[in-house]
Amino acid sequence: MKIIFRAVFITVAAAAVFWLWTILFPSPEKLVLKKISQLAATATFTGNDGNLTRAAKVSNFIGFFSTDAEITIDAPELGVHTLSGRDEIREAAARGFTGLAALNVQFLDVGVRIGPGKQTAEVSCTARVNGNDKKDYGVQEMRFQLKKIDGDWLITRAETVKTLS
Amino acid sequence: MQSANDISVRPHWLRVVLIGRRPKATLIRIAVLVVACFVTFKFILLPIRIEGISMQPTFRDGQINCVNRLAYFRHEPQRGDIVSVRLAGPSISYMKRIIGLPGEKVSFHEGHAFINGRLLDEPYVKFACDWEHEPIACGPTQYYVVGDNRSMPFNDHKQGRAERDHIIGKSIL
Numbered sequence: 001m002k003i004i005f006r007a008v009f010i011t012v013a014a015a016a017v018f019w020l021w022t023i024l025f026p027s028p029e030k031l032v033l034k035k036i037s038q039l040a041a042t043a044t045f046t047g048n049d050g051n052l053t054r055a056a057k058v059s060n061f062i063g064f065f066s067t068d069a070e071i072t073i074d075a076p077e078l079g080v081h082t083l084s085g086r087d088e089i090r091e092a093a094a095r096g097f098t099g100l101a102a103l104n105v106q107f108l109d110v111g112v113r114i115g116p117g118k119q120t121a122e123v124s125c126t127a128r129v130n131g132n133d134k135k136d137y138g139v140q141e142m143r144f145q146l147k148k149i150d151g152d153w154l155i156t157r158a159e160t161v162k163t164l165s
Numbered sequence: 166m167q168s169a170n171d172i173s174v175r176p177h178w179l180r181v182v183l184i185g186r187r188p189k190a191t192l193i194r195i196a197v198l199v200v201a202c203f204v205t206f207k208f209i210l211l212p213i214r215i216e217g218i219s220m221q222p223t224f225r226d227g228q229i230n231c232v233n234r235l236a237y238f239r240h241e242p243q244r245g246d247i248v249s250v251r252l253a254g255p256s257i258s259y260m261k262r263i264i265g266l267p268g269e270k271v272s273f274h275e276g277h278a279f280i281n282g283r284l285l286d287e288p289y290v291k292f293a294c295d296w297e298h299e300p301i302a303c304g305p306t307q308y309y310v311v312g313d314n315r316s317m318p319f320n321d322h323k324q325g326r327a328e329r330d331h332i333i334g335k336s337i338l
Contacts, residue, residue, distance in 0.1 A: 076320055108253070108254065108256040108257060109251075109252070109253040109254020109255070110253075111253065124253045126253040126254060126256060126257050128257065139252060139257050140252075142253070161253075163250065163251075163252050163259065163331065164259065164310065164323060164324060164325030164326060164327055165307075165326045
C-alpha cells in the first residue's frame with residue numbers, strides 16, 4: 001500500500017513539475033499560437049468600443065508586426081494589395097478600425113511550424129471574419145511568417161493563400 | 166403474489182430507466198458507443214453544415230451533410246463527385262463538384278463547361294448560366310471544382326483548381 005501511495009505521489013508530483021515547466025518555459029509553438037490568438041483578439045472590436053479603445057487597438061495591432069513587415073492581400077473583391085512597413089499597416093488598420101462599426105476575427109485550424117534554430121516560424125490558418133455585426137462572414141486561408149526579434153515573436157510577413165487557384 | 170423480499174430486491178423504476186437492470190452492462194455499452202462515435206466522427210465521417218447558395222439546387226443553405234473521409238482511400242476522386250475542399254484545416258471547407266481532373270483543361274462558353282474542348286454533360290446544373298472563361302489547365306495534382314449554382318456571376322462564385330491534399334473526402338448525401 002505504501003509503495004502504491006509513493007508511486008501515485010511521485011507521478012502526480014512529476015506531472016505538476018512538468019505542467020509548471022511548460023507554464024514557466026513555454027515552447028516556441030505555444031508562444032506563436034498565443035501571439036496569433038492575441039492578434040485575432042486585438043483585431044476584433046464591437047460597436048460599443050469608443051474611439052479611444054479603437055485607437056489603442058490600432059497601436060496594439062501594429063505591435064504584432066516587425067518594422068519591415070509586409071502584408072499581401074489577394075481577395076476577389078479587393079484585388080491584390082500590399083502593405084509594406086509599419087506605417088502603411090498603421091494607416092490601413094486605422095482606416096479599418098474607424099470605418100467599420102464592428103469586426104470579429106477568428107483564426108481557425110492554426111498550424112505552427114518552427115524553423116531551424118527556433119528563430120523563425122510559419123503559421124497557416126483559416127481566417128474567419130465578419131464585420132458590422134452581420135451574420136454573414138468571409139473565410140480566407142492565411143499564412144504568416146514570424147521572426148523572434150529581441151525575444152518577441154513578430155510577424156514579418158502575412159499573406160492570403162488561394163485555396164482554389 | 167410477490168413476497169416482501171422480491172419487492173426489496175427490485176430496483177427503482179427510475180434507476181432502471183437511467184442505467185438499466187445491469188449497470189455494468191450499461192457502462193460497457195456506453196463505453197463502446199463513445200469509442201465508436203469517436204472513431205467514426207474523428208477518422209471516417211465529418212459532419213458539416215452547408216452555408217451559402219453555390220451548390221443549389223443540389224444542396225440548400227443550412228443543410229446538414231456528412232463527408233466520407235475514406236472515400237478516396239482506394240481510388241482517386243472522380244468527375245462528378247461532390248467533395249469537401251479544406252482551407253487550412255477541416256473546420257471550414259468548400260463543398261464543390263469536381264468537373265476537371267488532373268492534366269485536363271477546363272473552360273466555360275455560353276454557360277457550358279468544356280473539358281479539353283469537349284462539352285461536359287451536367288444534368289445537375291439547373292439554373293441558366295452565361296459564363297465565359299478561357300481554358301484553365303489543371304496540374305498533375307489538381308482538380309477543378311465548381312458549385313452547381315452557376316446563376317451567379319463567374320467572379321462571385323468560389324471555384325478553381327484544388328490540390329489533391331486539400332480534398333478531405335466525398336459528400337455522402
